[in-house]
Amino acid sequence: MTDFLLYLTNGLVMGIIYALFALGVALIVGIMNVVNFAHGELYVLAGYFSALFASALGMHPALAMIMATLCVFVVGLIVERTLIRPTYGNEMYSLIVTFILSIVLQNGYLLIFGPYPRKPPNLVTGATNVFSLFMYGNQRLLGFALALVMIVCFFALIRYTWFGRVVRSVSIDRDMASLMGVNPQRVNLLAFGLGCALAGAAGVILTPIFPVTPTIGVGVSLTAFVVVVLGGMGSFAGCVVGGILLGVMENLGAAYISSAYKQLFGFIILISALFLRPAGLFGRKRA
Amino acid sequence: MSLVVVDHVSKSFGGLQAVSDVSFHVNEGEILGLIGPNGAGKTTLFNLVAGAITPDRGRVRFNGLDITGLPPYRISRAGLARTFQVARPFLGMTCYENVLVALIGRAHPAPDSERPELIRELLDFVGLSGKESFLASSLNLIDKKRLELARALATRPRVALLDEALGGLSSIEMDQAMGLIRSIRDKRGVNFVWIEHVMGAIMTLCERLLVLNQGMLICEGTPADVARDARVIEAYLGAPDAGD
Numbered sequence: 001m002t003d004f005l006l007y008l009t010n011g012l013v014m015g016i017i018y019a020l021f022a023l024g025v026a027l028i029v030g031i032m033n034v035v036n037f038a039h040g041e042l043y044v045l046a047g048y049f050s051a052l053f054a055s056a057l058g059m060h061p062a063l064a065m066i067m068a069t070l071c072v073f074v075v076g077l078i079v080e081r082t083l084i085r086p087t088y089g090n091e092m093y094s095l096i097v098t099f100i101l102s103i104v105l106q107n108g109y110l111l112i113f114g115p116y117p118r119k120p121p122n123l124v125t126g127a128t129n130v131f132s133l134f135m136y137g138n139q140r141l142l143g144f145a146l147a148l149v150m151i152v153c154f155f156a157l158i159r160y161t162w163f164g165r166v167v168r169s170v171s172i173d174r175d176m177a178s179l180m181g182v183n184p185q186r187v188n189l190l191a192f193g194l195g196c197a198l199a200g201a202a203g204v205i206l207t208p209i210f211p212v213t214p215t216i217g218v219g220v221s222l223t224a225f226v227v228v229v230l231g232g233m234g235s236f237a238g239c240v241v242g243g244i245l246l247g248v249m250e251n252l253g254a255a256y257i258s259s260a261y262k263q264l265f266g267f268i269i270l271i272s273a274l275f276l277r278p279a280g281l282f283g284r285k286r287a
Numbered sequence: 288m289s290l291v292v293v294d295h296v297s298k299s300f301g302g303l304q305a306v307s308d309v310s311f312h313v314n315e316g317e318i319l320g321l322i323g324p325n326g327a328g329k330t331t332l333f334n335l336v337a338g339a340i341t342p343d344r345g346r347v348r349f350n351g352l353d354i355t356g357l358p359p360y361r362i363s364r365a366g367l368a369r370t371f372q373v374a375r376p377f378l379g380m381t382c383y384e385n386v387l388v389a390l391i392g393r394a395h396p397a398p399d400s401e402r403p404e405l406i407r408e409l410l411d412f413v414g415l416s417g418k419e420s421f422l423a424s425s426l427n428l429i430d431k432k433r434l435e436l437a438r439a440l441a442t443r444p445r446v447a448l449l450d451e452a453l454g455g456l457s458s459i460e461m462d463q464a465m466g467l468i469r470s471i472r473d474k475r476g477v478n479f480v481w482i483e484h485v486m487g488a489i490m491t492l493c494e495r496l497l498v499l500n501q502g503m504l505i506c507e508g509t510p511a512d513v514a515r516d517a518r519v520i521e522a523y524l525g526a527p528d529a530g531d
Binding site for chain 2: 168
């Protein structure tokens, strides 16, 4: 029983972080209809930035995390402005462009940082006795809390701020929003930057636990796509439920069946969910 | 001074000449009617003025500014609003949020503190009092049209293009809508260009009518003149037989 709770906790911690970076993909898909294949590479970039800022520049690890996320936000803005904007109106081009970007970034990381795993120092050390049942790493508990706070902030931003309302209006009816005076290109730019920043936030949270290497971004992107499709394209609530579901199933499957098939469990859930609900768990039919 | 000047505008889609060499202007304080049989190019003409599509030839000037080919959000910020034949509010958002987006989109967004008051006032004005927190998807047809009007007003337009504001309404609702259009003109100084198929309504409200047929402007004048015009009667009813 204690084991089961431990696996479940692991699943929840991973799931909420999956949800965090998948929200970035869902935001960009919902606003721009662009599937960003370089999402995982931006996660990795944030990991490298946080490691660099903390070790090379001697920043406090918490400050390094914030700075790294902001840097990825800015990188997202630059990518949107230079690479995505020329592809407006043709999703196939943006798909190819972001795919190329992911390969370029992977090789760039390899060239600059080498193949070795990098991580910033832990923010906290030690472990806590959870429910007086098992010891659980403080860094993971902190990661869980941070990711949860980020997700709550994201939902509040989308639901209650003027920015969120404008973003929603554009995702519902882009032409109508522009007739209301909303500049759709500006919304695209900010949404893309914010989506990348969510990948970055997940990156700085997880890197102290799972150090980054040049190619782990591929797994991050794939996981994000699975979560987004599972939850329903463009549904934010679906991302959270899908992320947690995937995290829990992966960890229980790895513990009780075989850890060699960890990736497989995600796809089994995905395929069976799509079999029952083709539009995803929270998906709405698209015109 | 003319607020809107449309100058020899043409647009074709493939081989179809949707709008050909149309010129007209909108005067200050006017409700200008735009009529014509189905497929005459009325909605295309609106799209050309509001920036949804760019004309092949000709210019559109608004308030002294050349707006030909400007993106729709710039035209909206200049003070030109439009509504659609089928109302298109943001369905997943509340009435309050629908109007809020338009307040934010303005060239000079309404200050944060004034927004709730402005939104309440606009919703009251169009007859949606107390429905601020209703989802747009839960509204009936006339309320959706009201919301679209409130949202268009929130952009603070000088001119509004109305595409069949009365379509699908009952006769009581039509009277309400016409009263609303008149009071928007009188109290808020908004001028209208109004596409409508309900002839009785357009004859009462408009001082001047334009008649479009097969993309061409075939007649312009007071409702009485237009109703007597031989070309207009022919466009709507067909040419009299030679034998008659």
